[in-house]
Amino acid sequence: MDSDYGVPRELSEVQKTRTLYQPELPPCLQGTTVRVEYGDAAIAADPAGAHVISHAFPHTYGQPIAHFLRKTAVVPDAKVISEHPAVRVGIVFCGRQSPGGHNVVWGLYDAIKAHNQNSKLIGFLGGSDGLLAQKTLEITDEVLSSYKNQGGYDMLGRTKDQIRTTEQVNGAMASCQALKLDALVIIGGVTSNTDAAQLAETFAEAKCPTKVIGVPVTLNGDLKNQFVETTVGFDTICKVNSQLISNMCTDALSAEKYYYFIRLMGRKASHVALECALQSHPNMVILGEEVAASKLTIFDITKQICDAVQARAEKDKNHGVVLIPEGLVESIPELYALLQEIHGLHGKGVSIENISSQLSPWASALFEFLPPFIRKQLLLHPESDDSAQLSQIETEKLLAQLVETEMNRRLKEGTYKGKKFNAICHFFGYQARGALPSKFDCDYAYVLGHVCYHIMAAGLNGYMATVTNLKSPVNKWRCGAAPISSMMTVKRWSRGPSVAQIGKPAVHMASVDLKGKAYELLRQNSSSFLLEDIYRNPGPLQFEGPGADSKPISLCVEDQDYMGRIKKLQEYLEKVKSIVKPGCSQDILKAALSSMSSVTETLTIMSSSSAGQTQP
């Protein structure tokens, strides 16, 4: 099985040129000497969950965040890491492939070798399976040569998604000990990074010296929080999909007879759909988060689309493009409830043939109403994280069919006078996952790989590598690390009036922020998108010339840089301290006391009110 991993292969002209591209490093990581500055202890964003998290992660919760600075940075407390003994580092691809993953390996390899030529980077073959079975491949220049800046995870492969059970966790520890690893780097999304945090905690508890480090790599773009602005692969996926969506828009406008319903891969959150809509301006996009917030039923959504088709027909437009995130089906309340019942019956071991007869009356009624193809898909076994098999459920076909039925009814009734409604359905997912990564993803992943090395050199455990201020050019990027446990939240479900169930702490996927700037931008334009066909074609992903350096719109409009601001705050506090030293004038001291008193009062009030809010 592993005989083909890491072998050199025939590359096309474009691929060859890509292997020659050398991503830039931000100033803080240039040269062989890097300083690390520790900030305050990181706390969970959800204060209400902090206790549960700190209880579950006694060794790794509450560690400080870290900033990596250049050697010459004028920061008194920053520590220069001067010892670089030969190390052994393992790296593993977990979860679904995301474009750019190979560059994390490359970046880490370069950083390791730059600091000590005797260090070794060991890749696990076939993902977590390889980790448990100790199937390895030593990463060398030769292995890397045809995988630099290339898509897929085929240099090392990936299989299973999780390292979760006690047996798996112990297996991973045994491998790390047997291979004498100084660090284990886990490349993946929310699930894999939760696993990384758990491994780190278990290793610390068991005094296993291997440090565990997570890297945010997932095409879904749903690993997003105060420390992580975006994930590796998201930009590429959105660019490849936007190109195709735009082509469909041009096609729809040229042929003037079809509605294209396009479902987009991206798991439960709608980040991919939002970004693609901002890139290509389709007529409609139905975000799962909007549907969930407004509790829209499948009939509400159908009606919305039908009204849009009708409004367009009145302007003599009988074509259009509608985007649907694959997670939509789980955001529609009644379909979600139906899926929950089905998954519950799966859990009880009820066979697929018998599930429909054991549904509750209302669920059964809904189930029977749905077309046969979708019934079959809803009955599929849930994924390992208990979510539905989103890539297999053709929500776009369901909606197209419901819209067609309704439009035919309106046509017959005479309330709709346009042309017969014609839909063609598509699912865009797999065709983007293996794409050549964009320059942004190449750069971001390569820098993250370097950061992993410095996390290990600083002796940190249970951290995720972070690069922030990403919307600025690479020379303004900030590199750091944050404890994964501080990115965790705890889910609560009410079960009856006084019973609340508490979930395990985990890095949960972030939904699209309906108060965020990216969503606001979409809302501002939605009516012109709907009626005016202001389609925009970002074009195929370019590696040279204009457009090659573009970044996700949703990244650029958001006002982020949390890590930068945390640092800035620290600087202000230091400045106050240095001005108000014993011996300063009474006036200065009084002014400082009065203003700091008002600042702390304001912040206390703000913190207590936000703690009272329930978590989403």
Next chain:
Amino acid sequence: MDSDYGVPRELSEVQKTRTLYQPELPPCLQGTTVRVEYGDAAIAADPAGAHVISHAFPHTYGQPIAHFLRKTAVVPDAKVISEHPAVRVGIVFCGRQSPGGHNVVWGLYDAIKAHNQNSKLIGFLGGSDGLLAQKTLEITDEVLSSYKNQGGYDMLGRTKDQIRTTEQVNGAMASCQALKLDALVIIGGVTSNTDAAQLAETFAEAKCPTKVIGVPVTLNGDLKNQFVETTVGFDTICKVNSQLISNMCTDALSAEKYYYFIRLMGRKASHVALECALQSHPNMVILGEEVAASKLTIFDITKQICDAVQARAEKDKNHGVVLIPEGLVESIPELYALLQEIHGLHGKGVSIENISSQLSPWASALFEFLPPFIRKQLLLHPESDDSAQLSQIETEKLLAQLVETEMNRRLKEGTYKGKKFNAICHFFGYQARGALPSKFDCDYAYVLGHVCYHIMAAGLNGYMATVTNLKSPVNKWRCGAAPISSMMTVKRWSRGPSVAQIGKPAVHMASVDLKGKAYELLRQNSSSFLLEDIYRNPGPLQFEGPGADSKPISLCVEDQDYMGRIKKLQEYLEKVKSIVKPGCSQDILKAALSSMSSVTETLTIMSSSSAGQTQP
């Protein structure tokens, strides 16, 4: 409906840069003076059909081919076209959109305006509908500004495919007369160019002064003959699809659990599938032409794929990519026969619900064997050219299902010992049709637009614009024109032992040549493609840097340049004439006679034997 045509629109950074790209002209078209040299009268490639064609096209068959040469070309008979009165030219998009179509309009516009600023180019809105209804838009610099080097046909739109009935032909003539057009340029594939030839003939017969000119533009790449090396759009479609196929290959190799079955748009011939296979090296491609030549049944094909899956599983490979041209279904003998019966019943007005009960016993048995989804698709009304609705028939799903059933059987029986077979199906068509055209398609279309002008200036009617020697750089391209009727063939069907039915002369789609070099290249590599996963990713379509100037592999390996050779032959004959002039030595004359006698004998024998062959 037409209010939005030709309006300026918001362009992305890549689109904007594309509007600034200025295609190069070959030397023969540079400057304002062009010479035209006439070759011999063009004859139909199928000598047996020549009589029928010449009978159907008395005014336009047998015209000479034309070469356009630079002013300074040393060709005694070439005529300089020196008069360039103000002209009025109409242009219309017919048939399905193909990337690059807009550049034909732009090239023609530039040529027209370069020769006389008072000339006008008039675009018909909404395709043939607009032609008949005289809905027009005058092409101006402003109209063109945001459509240069852009995909789609949305500058003018397109609707119906054909101009075929007497009413339509007369309507088109009335429009041309009312608008006082000196020429009508028809942009399209085999069907539209057949229509163009018919219009030209009718116009000549009716002494309508409008010259009709065809341009070979179709994504299918199936308008191919001795005069036409490839069509505008084919390169782009293959590049966009190959990128996606390659991404799927990388994805399959990374995940190691799926077989991707990918159906490709391209109508009945398999040119797109062949080119994409040469670009991206998938594990298998099933060409319709191979299936037809070997008379493979659906079960033969299923078995072939199953054996391949099994051979791969023995090498521990449980993933793969299989390409299927959309035309495959019509190449499988029993499915074709079934479709013919169904279309026959449609023709008799039998309703869809009643068709299955009126099938012959064997057709009915096959029909009942097929899964319900495909039955429904086979029952769809045929297209206007009597072929099945190929884009709607999910042959890839049918094959995936049959393969799954067979692999499960083998697994149960113990003859197959690999992992459970998992297929995911895709149809790649619409998402490529609206793509930004490749540099090659931009250049080719733009030059064809210029050639159209010179055809009109030379007063030619019923010609197709040709550009040959395309595999060489633009400065080696040859420009010319050939009568469309000489590209026609006549189909014959035997109906019983002595009755043969003869079709109307038409430009028929060219199949993949199973004796050609492109197919040979595929065959040479097919076993390594199948087993060794030597996937190759041509990458997303690039407009700058390496790869931007690449051309279709199938174009480059074929040893074409028919027009160039015809010219070369003419030069040899002239040379002989100039050497063997009255007054030359007896020896020279004798040598010339003896060698020409043997040449003519050889050619006579070759011609008579090829005339005896039946047409494909």
